Amino acid sequence: MARKRVIIDCYTDEPAGLGVPPFLGTHPRIVFGELKGKADCLTIDDLRVFSLAMKLTDSKLDPPTGKTRIDLLNRTRSPEEVKKLLSSADQIIAVAGLQTPGKYLAAQPAGLKEISRLLKPSKATKILTGPAASVGTQQMGGFAAEMPESGIFNHIREYNFDNYEDMQASFMKGAGLLKQIPSERIIEIETGRGCSRRSGCSFCTEPLKQKLSWRSPELIIEEVKELNDNGASRFRLGKQSCIYSYMNSDPEKIEQLLSGIKALKPSVFHIDNANPAFVNKELTELFVKYLTPGSTAAMGAETFDPEVCRLNNLNSSPENTFRAAEIINQSGRIYGDNGMPALLPGINILLGLEGETERTLELNLLTLKNMLEKDLFVRRINIRQVVPFPGTMLYERAGDKYLRKNKHLYSAWARRVREEIDLPMLKRIFPEGHKLYGLLAETHEGNVTFLRHLGSYPIIVGIRQRLQLGRFYDAKITGHMLRSLTGELI
Numbered sequence: 001m002a003r004k005r006v007i008i009d010c011y012t013d014e015p016a017g018l019g020v021p022p023f024l025g026t027h028p029r030i031v032f033g034e035l036k037g038k039a040d041c042l043t044i045d046d047l048r049v050f051s052l053a054m055k056l057t058d059s060k061l062d063p064p065t066g067k068t069r070i071d072l073l074n075r076t077r078s079p080e081e082v083k084k085l086l087s088s089a090d091q092i093i094a095v096a097g098l099q100t101p102g103k104y105l106a107a108q109p110a111g112l113k114e115i116s117r118l119l120k121p122s123k124a125t126k127i128l129t130g131p132a133a134s135v136g137t138q139q140m141g142g143f144a145a146e147m148p149e150s151g152i153f154n155h156i157r158e159y160n161f162d163n164y165e166d167m168q169a170s171f172m173k174g175a176g177l178l179k180q181i182p183s184e185r186i187i188e189i190e191t192g193r194g195c196s197r198r199s200g201c202s203f204c205t206e207p208l209k210q211k212l213s214w215r216s217p218e219l220i221i222e223e224v225k226e227l228n229d230n231g232a233s234r235f236r237l238g239k240q241s242c243i244y245s246y247m248n249s250d251p252e253k254i255e256q257l258l259s260g261i262k263a264l265k266p267s268v269f270h271i272d273n274a275n276p277a278f279v280n281k282e283l284t285e286l287f288v289k290y291l292t293p294g295s296t297a298a299m300g301a302e303t304f305d306p307e308v309c310r311l312n313n314l315n316s317s318p319e320n321t322f323r324a325a326e327i328i329n330q331s332g333r334i335y336g337d338n339g340m341p342a343l344l345p346g347i348n349i350l351l352g353l354e355g356e357t358e359r360t361l362e363l364n365l366l367t368l369k370n371m372l373e374k375d376l377f378v379r380r381i382n383i384r385q386v387v388p389f390p391g392t393m394l395y396e397r398a399g400d401k402y403l404r405k406n407k408h409l410y411s412a413w414a415r416r417v418r419e420e421i422d423l424p425m426l427k428r429i430f431p432e433g434h435k436l437y438g439l440l441a442e443t444h445e446g447n448v449t450f451l452r453h454l455g456s457y458p459i460i461v462g463i464r465q466r467l468q469l470g471r472f473y474d475a476k477i478t479g480h481m482l483r484s485l486t487g488e489l490i
Helices: 026-034 044-052 079-088 112-119 164-180 217-229 243-249 251-262 281-290 306-311 318-332 358-373 393-397 401-429
Strands: 005-014 040-043 091-098 125-129 186-190 234-239 268-271 295-302 343-351 380-385 435-445 448-452 461-463 472-480 485-489
Touching (some): 005 026, 005 112, 026 091, 026 164, 040 044, 040 079, 044 079, 112 125, 164 217, 186 217, 217 251, 243 281, 268 295, 281 295, 281 318, 281 343, 295 318, 358 401, 380 401, 461 472
Parallel strands (some): 005 091, 091 125, 186 234, 234 268
Antiparallel strands (some): 435 448, 435 472, 448 461, 472 485
């Protein structure tokens, strides 16, 4: 008698790869493919609703005077169906792991404690996999990593492989998982694993998990076509440490990949993760040519303090990062038919690195101000507090020493970035009266609906009107918040 297996997608977020809705990550798809498609898939939201034993009503899930329950928003089945699947399961596989935790508009990833609590009643064999199974997880920046322990899990397992050719069958079979997911998703596409640098950044977990390996354009295009045949039309090349260094930055290989996916006519086609040291004009022009508007090349600057860069073996100097932002702006700030610039840089700032001082924060702010003064568009500035994961150079040499030393400075400094950089930047990129098309209504907060494009780092627009969720709308910009916009329907 065949085993009955259930996969639980608890959502993942890594330095190279995102699997938090509206994104569908690679990990649950690979597990589904490894099981030859013979498994049922639930989300952590399904388990939450079932554990609460609550009767699903619109007023409970989306209260008219409160906030949409984002922890219950991404359900795939009724509580009755969830109960049936869990009670009959011989094996439950939990896919989990946050290694670059952030704030999420329309989902709430689960930590190991919550997963253990929700799965404890089940008598099935339990397996933990995903990023959490390798070097741990943490839902909040600035705190110690939550390490995987056997606990309720019978096995802690990583789905590793030697080469992409051997794994292609699992990638292809994994596309069938889409048939079990009713909501709109952006499909995260894997182009490579590991890091192109011999010795990685002090905090990064990617070099700990696998050696550098690139997936050929032919294999990727074949998978995207299969995903497209299963109903997907939105894709992001996000599962890699740097898209600009794909296949050793070979322009022919990169154009082969981009043109092959573009030929499938995706409604969204974006990228993520760019090492500023590899950004150049030729590749940027290729991305602008083939991607759909609204993409972001998120660059791990981490700091603009040269000494902190040196101590943490960071991938780019402050000068390189600034130059990369200039290069992307030269080609990418043209507006597309959805009202978004074609391709803009994003800047990641990481607090708590070895050698950080109050002067570090001053240098970071000064450099960001310089970008504003030079009329560079920056789509978003992501400020996080580092998580020192065991096995990283940061963990071994400094741990949380600089977090503890400087934590009292962070809140006021971040507020200055939002007020002095983000706000004028948003006014410049999205002036009042600017129009955005095809915004998805995702959540409510009282009488306000929050909308955004399905894509990479989309801007949030708040409209003071209770719109039907899950539908697409067009809006005109009426004002600016620190990190979002206000608008009205057109």
